[in-house]
Amino acid sequence: MKKFFFFLSFCFSVFTFAQKVTLSKVAQTHKNTDKVFYKINADSTAKIYLGEVEVQGFSDDDAKVFGMIYKKAKEIGANAFAWKPLVQIDETVSTFYPMHYKLELYYAEPKDFPEEKNLVYFIASPYKKQTIAFDDKDVVLAPRTYTTLQLIPGEIYTVSTRKLLGSSIKLSAQDDQPVQYFQFSGFSVNANQGAGIHFKSGDIMKLEKSYAQFLTTIYQFFQK
Template identity: 50%
Template sequence: MKIKNIAAFLCMIAITFINAQNVYLSKVEKTKDNTDKYFYKIDPKNSASEYLGEIDVQGFSNNDTAVFTAIYKKAKEIGANAFAYKPFESVDEKIQPFNPANYRLELYYITKEELSKPSDLIYFFSSSSKPQTISINKKDYVLPPRSFTVIKAVPGEIYTVSTKKFLGSTIKISTNAGASAQYFQISAAKIKSNTYGEPGINLKSGDIIGLDKSYGDFLRMIYAENK
């Protein structure tokens, strides 16, 4: 093998190693006979939830959809339909900041009543690798990679959202009293819609992508809020 090819091969191995990610059930307290498709982020202190176990994620990946899918499948093995971020503590008992290359999730089961709590919030996520600019009712927002902004919607009001790009997308969003939160991701990349009945991407409108609540809740946990 030529030196040039050896270098390329070693580089490929190094990239694979850097992007390697392990998702595994680190603790199982109990299981639930539950076949629903939901997987929502909750605050266990303010929810009537049943603790089931924990998932550990080790290693970083920019493919957020693949990471979420791996977490979702592990959670469903024990019937979980909700999760909460569990921060690590240092030796001096200080809470460590979120680390996308090493984090832990607590898994829970919640009732349908808890799942259907209304929200008037609309979330807009940047992409995993590039900054994005959007306009919401003619107000511009610049979102760094792996960040999001959120607005509190007024029921009945129309929100015009544009990517401010040549041939970019423009959509109109409204919300009703008692409706659920809405989630959108801004991306120049073409993203394939999810298979029916699976979590992730619900719909697509050019470079503004509607997300289901499960995947949206995951992104707002691993992305930083841009206030």
């Protein structure tokens, strides 16, 4: 029996501490005071390559993982990132694998960051599926997925978590309105004043752009 509990304890400790984030490659550094860390298309955005960060092992504490990646990126002055597909033994390119992935790190001038106007990202909870109402249409979002909504001028959109005491928001297109990110959650969230901060209103949270773009990298897109 003691051996059994020791085995369970060992497995739990491995699961808990298996997450590893390393600065696996440094090509150069860039001096800047940028706080942002945005996702870019490496094929179309002007940028300077700085290095790579590698993530091994899985954790559902996305804010903590992002904080670790952010810290490594800022060590070399990166303000942008892009997912780097891994090449498999048979030389095919792999799809995203949450247990092991790499992000290429870059410096990009602020003017070169891609802009998205009147676009809204809705990011699911990492823990459970949820039914979300987009106006009169119910959509079931699986854990660790996201979807988008393009706002059209003159239209007003209502998004609700459909709970008795749940949250709802109304959205509309505005002139030059920047991209927005929201996450649905039925759980309490990290309120630390740092990278990945959540601004919570009920169980719909508005996310800071850098953290949200990290989530849309490691989560799967869902076409509603």
